[in-house]
Amino acid sequence: MKKQRQLASIGMAAALVLLGWATASAGTLDQVKQNGKVRCGVNTGQPGFSAPNEKGEWHGIDSDLCKAVAAAVFGDPNKVEFKPLSSEQRFTALQTGEIDMLSRNSTWTLSRDTQLGLDFVAVNYYDGQGFMVRKNSGVKSALELKGASVCVQQGTTTEKNLGDFNTQHQLNFKVVTFKDSAEARPAYDEGRCDAYTTDASGLAGERTALKSPEDHVILPEIISKEPLGPAVRHGDNQWADIVRWAHYVTVIAEEKGITQGNVDDVKKSSQDPEVQRLLGVTDKMGEGMGLSKDWAYNIIKAVGNYGEIFERNIGTSTPIRLDRGLNALWNKGGLQYAPPVR
Amino acid sequence: MEMTLTRWWNNKRFRHLLIQVILVGFILAGFFFFSTNTIVNLRRLGVPVGLDFLSNVAGFPVATSLIPIPVDASNGYLLLVGIINTFTVSIISVVIATVVGFIVGIARLSPNPLFTLLATTYVESLRNIPLLLFIVFWYFGVLASLPALRQSLSFGDVLFLNQRGLFLPRPIALPGSTGFLLIMAIAILGVIALAVWVRRRQALTGRLFPFWSTAGGTLLGALVLALLVFGRPLHLEYPQLQGFNFQGGFVILPELLALCAALGLYHAAYIAENVRSGFLSIGKGQWEAATSLGLRRGAILRLIAIPQAMRVIVPPLSNQFLNVVKNSTLAVAIGYPEMVSIFAGTVLNQTGRAIECIFITMLFYLIVSLVITSFTNWYNRRVQVVER
Numbered sequence: 001m002k003k004q005r006q007l008a009s010i011g012m013a014a015a016l017v018l019l020g021w022a023t024a025s026a027g028t029l030d031q032v033k034q035n036g037k038v039r040c041g042v043n044t045g046q047p048g049f050s051a052p053n054e055k056g057e058w059h060g061i062d063s064d065l066c067k068a069v070a071a072a073v074f075g076d077p078n079k080v081e082f083k084p085l086s087s088e089q090r091f092t093a094l095q096t097g098e099i100d101m102l103s104r105n106s107t108w109t110l111s112r113d114t115q116l117g118l119d120f121v122a123v124n125y126y127d128g129q130g131f132m133v134r135k136n137s138g139v140k141s142a143l144e145l146k147g148a149s150v151c152v153q154q155g156t157t158t159e160k161n162l163g164d165f166n167t168q169h170q171l172n173f174k175v176v177t178f179k180d181s182a183e184a185r186p187a188y189d190e191g192r193c194d195a196y197t198t199d200a201s202g203l204a205g206e207r208t209a210l211k212s213p214e215d216h217v218i219l220p221e222i223i224s225k226e227p228l229g230p231a232v233r234h235g236d237n238q239w240a241d242i243v244r245w246a247h248y249v250t251v252i253a254e255e256k257g258i259t260q261g262n263v264d265d266v267k268k269s270s271q272d273p274e275v276q277r278l279l280g281v282t283d284k285m286g287e288g289m290g291l292s293k294d295w296a297y298n299i300i301k302a303v304g305n306y307g308e309i310f311e312r313n314i315g316t317s318t319p320i321r322l323d324r325g326l327n328a329l330w331n332k333g334g335l336q337y338a339p340p341v342r
Numbered sequence: 343m344e345m346t347l348t349r350w351w352n353n354k355r356f357r358h359l360l361i362q363v364i365l366v367g368f369i370l371a372g373f374f375f376f377s378t379n380t381i382v383n384l385r386r387l388g389v390p391v392g393l394d395f396l397s398n399v400a401g402f403p404v405a406t407s408l409i410p411i412p413v414d415a416s417n418g419y420l421l422l423v424g425i426i427n428t429f430t431v432s433i434i435s436v437v438i439a440t441v442v443g444f445i446v447g448i449a450r451l452s453p454n455p456l457f458t459l460l461a462t463t464y465v466e467s468l469r470n471i472p473l474l475l476f477i478v479f480w481y482f483g484v485l486a487s488l489p490a491l492r493q494s495l496s497f498g499d500v501l502f503l504n505q506r507g508l509f510l511p512r513p514i515a516l517p518g519s520t521g522f523l524l525i526m527a528i529a530i531l532g533v534i535a536l537a538v539w540v541r542r543r544q545a546l547t548g549r550l551f552p553f554w555s556t557a558g559g560t561l562l563g564a565l566v567l568a569l570l571v572f573g574r575p576l577h578l579e580y581p582q583l584q585g586f587n588f589q590g591g592f593v594i595l596p597e598l599l600a601l602c603a604a605l606g607l608y609h610a611a612y613i614a615e616n617v618r619s620g621f622l623s624i625g626k627g628q629w630e631a632a633t634s635l636g637l638r639r640g641a642i643l644r645l646i647a648i649p650q651a652m653r654v655i656v657p658p659l660s661n662q663f664l665n666v667v668k669n670s671t672l673a674v675a676i677g678y679p680e681m682v683s684i685f686a687g688t689v690l691n692q693t694g695r696a697i698e699c700i701f702i703t704m705l706f707y708l709i710v711s712l713v714i715t716s717f718t719n720w721y722n723r724r725v726q727v728v729e730r
Contacts (some may be wrong), residue, residue: 090523090685096386116694117387148586149506154674154687160352163402167413174506174587176597177402178677187677190485191505192596194586234387234669 028232028239029073029290032100037079040066041099047205048322049105049125049316058082061313062103063232064303065124068246069101072295073134077302085155086180091116094233098187101243103230107157108288121244126326126335129161129201130224130336132207137194137218149174151184158198161224164304170292185209199226205320219257238323241289248338249296252278253305255338260304267297278341285341306336380697395693398422402688404679406595417689422682425706431601431680432667438606443613450618452552453670459616469613474672481676483614488596491587502581502588505596509581512592518572525571529564533557545698573607597678601670609666616658620651652725660718664711681706 032038042063050060058066058080067077086325094102095117099186106112107127108120131150133139142165150173152159166173176193178184186195189210198206202224207213207227230247233239253259256275258266267279277283280293287293301329303309310327314320328334350356384391396418404411407423407476408430415423450461489495494504502509540551568575581591610700624647632642674683682703690699 026691088691088696091694095389112694114388115390117384117389147589148583151677154683154691156691159402159688160692163400166403173403175405176595176677177405177679177683179683179687183675186482187485190482191490192485242648301724 001138006274023047025339028100028175028236029242032073032239036074037081038066038070039075039081039083039099040069041083041085041090041093041102041104043104044086046105046202048201048318048320050082050084050103052082052333055231059313060232061124061309062105062230064309064313065103065243066251067108067248068299068303069243070085071298071302072242072246072249072291075292075294075298087154091118091231091316094118094231097233100239101232103231106231108227108229108231109157117234117238118231119234120227120229120231121240122247123227123335124247125201125228127199127228129158129224129226130203130222131219132156132188132196132203133194133219134214135215139195142195142223143169143171145171145173145195147172148194149173149176149192150195150197151176151188152197153178153180153184156198157224157226162197165223181206188290199228200316201320201322204322208319214248231328238289242291243287246299249299250303250309251299251329251336251338252308252341253296254307255331258300258305259308260302263297263300274341357616384520384697389694391697393698395695395698398693400692402692404684405677406593406598406679417693420689421681423686424679424681427679428667428670428681429685431598431605431678434602435599435609435666435670435702436663437611438602439613439662442607442610443662444617446610446614447617448621450614451621465611465614468608469615471608473604473608473669474675477601477604477672477676480604481597483521484600484603491583492660494583494588500580502583505595505691506587507596508594508599509588510592510594511578512590513576514575515577516573518576519570519575522568522575525564525568526561529561533560536560550715579594595678597673597676600676601673601678605666605669608671609662612665613659613662616655616662617651619658620653621647623654623677624650648670649725653722656718656725658723660715660722663714667710667714668707 018338040063042058042060045051046060048060050063052058063080063082066080066082070079071077073079083093085093085099085102085104090102090104090106091112093099102118103124105125105127106120108123112118113120115277131142131145133145139145149161149169152162152175154177159175162173162175165171166175176184176187178187184196184198185206187193196203196206200218203218207216207218209214230243232243252274253263254273256266256278258279259273263279266275267281268280270276270281270342273282275281275287279297280286284293286295289295292298304312307324307329310324311317312323316323324332324334326335328336330337374618381391397416399414400417400420403413404415404420404423406427408426409423409425411420425532446461446464449457450465452458452461491506494502494509496502500511519667536555536557540553543549543551578585579590579591581588583589628646628650629642631645637645670680672686673680686699686703690696693699
């Protein structure tokens with residue numbers, strides 16, 4: 001399985017070299033309408049972010065964003081073709097036009113935004129890199145890990161952050177780099193490493209999969225900013241607007257108290273002019289993006305507001321058990337903020 | 343000039359040439375189309391193309407290498423690190439595979455039924471397991487069986503074995519080492535020259551020379567002389583447990599141990615079959631003739647069987663060597679930083695230069711494969727029948 005994926009990713013990149021870069025940039029919306037579906041690149045399986053269930057249906061905050069875009073364009077959240085991608089494949093798949101949008105817990109960085117021919121358009125999860133250690137090691141802070149062996153997954157910003165943190169604090173880490181968590185986690189569990197590092201949201205999930213989760217603690221330090229969000233090809237501003245606002249609509253909906261359940265009532269009875277504009281009662285905000293006037297209504301009806309998406313996939317009632325933290329709304333001490341609908 | 347009745351377009355030679363020109367033209371045009379298309383589209387997307395990223399600071403740590411890795415190493419330097427690590431694992435695995443393969447192959451033909459059974463079981467079970475599974479099995483097998491850091495197996499406080507690897511003392515050259523090495527090098531060259539002379543004299547005159555005692559005496563004398571003149575050439579740095587890990591010394595990571603064991607033993611099964619086919623290709627009369635001359639089994643193998651079997655063994659052997667090198671890319675699964683893991687993995691990911699990284703990686707494996715093939719071809723010519 002691993003071998004196949006590795007071969008697939010290398011094969012795909014090699015095919016690029018052979019076939020040349022497919023032409024696709026302007027008019028993604030037209031292309032999507034013509035295809036009758038949104039082709040959305042997602043993680044091959046990260047519970048809570050994007051992972052297929054036993055029926056093969058994709059669930060998670062990243063795949064819900066794909067559904068939101070499909071709802072905005074077609075009024076139907078099922079018109080999505082999910083393309084599971086490895087971390088090596090993801091940007092190439094977007095550049096070549098293999099997918100229309102990438103929603104695969106990817107960190108927005110300056111070099112990725114400017115050098116890869118793509119644009120990050122929103123942040124649907126504010127994350128940060130943390131460390132997990134054994135309780136009996138007595139380590140209370142990542143700065144005490146001088147000379148420690150650290151297990152890390154390949155192909156992420158994590159590797160580079162670890163390098164920066166190591167250099168900055170002269171910790172002399174012995175880094176062991178694995179293809180992905182299926183190998184890194186058991187290696188840490190067997191005692192190959194003193195610490196395991198990845199995004200804090202990932203650590204929470206990884207810990208539940210260890211032999212005895214209660215023997216491990218996640219250290220308080222967050223050593224990096226990891227704004228995770230969707231990306232589209234550079235240069236197609238209309239499509240960028242659609243994906244960006246698909247996310248913002250869910251944030252605004254939470255702010256206004258609109259849920260998947262009450263959106264019909266709110267549409268009928270709300271006296272809030274901004275809500276009326278958003279839901280297409282008094283204005284046709286969607287037309288500026290080439291969408292229908294009930295685009296935002298369709299999104300909320302399909303996936304609910306940001307709070308609902310969060311709680312359903314990664315919230316405290318799920319096995320992932322993440323607090324809202326930085327991802328609370330701006331007026332509740334978090335960073336999730338959307339520009340006004342005007 | 344030859345007269346011909348056919349029209350020029352019906353001329354056979356002309357037609358052959360024309361077809362070839364058209365084919366080459368198509369290939370070139372296709373190549374030109376795809377490469378310009380790629381470059382134009384990349385430029386339109388604002389994606390830079392070129393090899394300049396190789397000189398940028400990589401900024402991510404790499405676990406191990408035979409060469410030191412500075413913290414501000416460039417992507418190009420890490421490419422070199424990856425290549426060296428690929429060579430390290432390939433060379434060790436090729437040696438293991440060849441030695442074990444020969445032993446198992448010969449054991450399979452042994453008259454002793456126990457040997458035959460063991461060798462057959464080895465070959466048949468290994469050839470039917472996917473290599474990746476075998477590597478992961480070895481890795482987690484090794485990790486699970488080794489003691490934790492605090493319970494390290496210690497061999498006289500010099501060698502330590504635990505889950506973090508095998509820790510060895512590291513030799514550090516002292517000032518007198520250059521002169522010491524010089525004297526030893528002269529002595530070794532002298533012994534080699536002596537060996538050549540002894541062989542030639544024996545071939546010409548048949549007279550024997552006490553080579554081993556002379557050579558041993560020369561080397562021992564040189565060693566004593568060098569020690570007296572220059573003193574101890576090196577100092578050993580012993581690994582010591584400090585904080586989370588052993589510091590100092592030289593470490594062989596468990597990833598490398600597992601990978602070499604897995605690759606070596608796996609390919610040994612295939613090489614054993616090559617060896618078996620090589621020996622089976624020798625006519626029965628050769629064995630009988632050698633036996634009737636009164637040679638013992640060891641001597642028959644060394645002098646009669648192996649030289650003839652090599653003619654059959656060598657060509658497919660080169661195939662197995664290529665496979666070892668190419669399969670070393672599976673190291674990525676267990677966290678050993680070889681070429682593909684570092685360069686086509688992390689560097690590609692951090693820089694986003696998919697085309698350049700994949701191209702360089704393919705080029706590297708192509709060159710390595712061609713070098714191995716030409717070496718084994720050369721060796722193959724040497725062991726073939728020399729017709730007089």
